Amino acid sequence: xxxxxxxxxxxxxxxxxxTWFLLVSSTKNQTDLYSTFGLWFSSNHLVDNLQEIASxxxxxxxxxxxxxxxxxxxxAAGATVISLAAGYGLSKYEYRGRGALFALVVGAxxxxxxxxxxxxxxxxxxxxxxxxxxxxxxxYFINPFGVYLGKVYADSSVPTELMEAARIDGAGExxxxxxxxxxxxxxxxxxxxxLDFVNIWNNFFLPLFMLNGERxxxxxxxxxxxxxxxxxxxxxxxxxxxxxxxxxIPLAIFMFALQKYWRSGILMGSLK
Numbered sequence: 001x002x003x004x005x006x007x008x009x010x011x012x013x014x015x016x017x018x019t020w021f022l023l024v025s026s027t028k029n030q031t032d033l034y035s036t037f038g039l040w041f042s043s044n045h046l047v048d049n050l051q052e053i054a055s056x057x058x059x060x061x062x063x064x065x066x067x068x069x070x071x072x073x074x075x076a077a078g079a080t081v082i083s084l085a086a087g088y089g090l091s092k093y094e095y096r097g098r099g100a101l102f103a104l105v106v107g108a109x110x111x112x113x114x115x116x117x118x119x120x121x122x123x124x125x126x127x128x129x130x131x132x133x134x135x136x137x138x139x140y141f142i143n144p145f146g147v148y149l150g151k152v153y154a155d156s157s158v159p160t161e162l163m164e165a166a167r168i169d170g171a172g173e174x175x176x177x178x179x180x181x182x183x184x185x186x187x188x189x190x191x192x193x194x195l196d197f198v199n200i201w202n203n204f205f206l207p208l209f210m211l212n213g214e215r216x217x218x219x220x221x222x223x224x225x226x227x228x229x230x231x232x233x234x235x236x237x238x239x240x241x242x243x244x245x246x247x248x249i250p251l252a253i254f255m256f257a258l259q260k261y262w263r264s265g266i267l268m269g270s271l272k
Contacts, residue, residue, distance in 0.1 A: 087150020153188025
């Protein structure tokens, strides 16, 4: 028991250390960042750093946050609907090649997304969609792992007998899916939405290939551009660290906001 507790404490400290470093570093100015201990506070310059990051380049950092919210929300919503619909189709309908199609979905979910960034860029460049919102949203809509989760949730939460009863009552297949299946798969939908939102928010390589205008960058790519500027112009490490801390706040709010719905859905499913 003592060994297990000790390992859990070590893991907790290891997990929280980067956030603590960001919090401490965001309170320092450029001089203190290099001359003081990295994991403890010195003089407090947090307000100055926040003012500078909000005003730098006409507040482009706030634009990056807004872009990340837009990309993550629309991308996760589209991916959730498509994943649930595809998973529902794989689970509840019998047709030739269904097993091979499911195997293809599982295989596709094992591919690292970074390997697909350059081939996707070539495709979107061919059709003239690079440096547009669609060049990042369309790839986000397709999530093989989300399809797999959608099938798993459809298998466990949508009774075939209920679908047959709805058909007897005269409901069409689309109405059954939107009025019956989606409500029963709500927990799965929230789970897929949460995973997609976090994945899109943290995604770096796809926007790096697709976007070349600073005003369209998500926050991950924007902070990277500041690091590049630091190599040729002023030292921007303070702004980058403060921006990195601020970029975690929307994610934290999002996770806490959806947590209760996810938990209530699981409890409701267990009662059924």
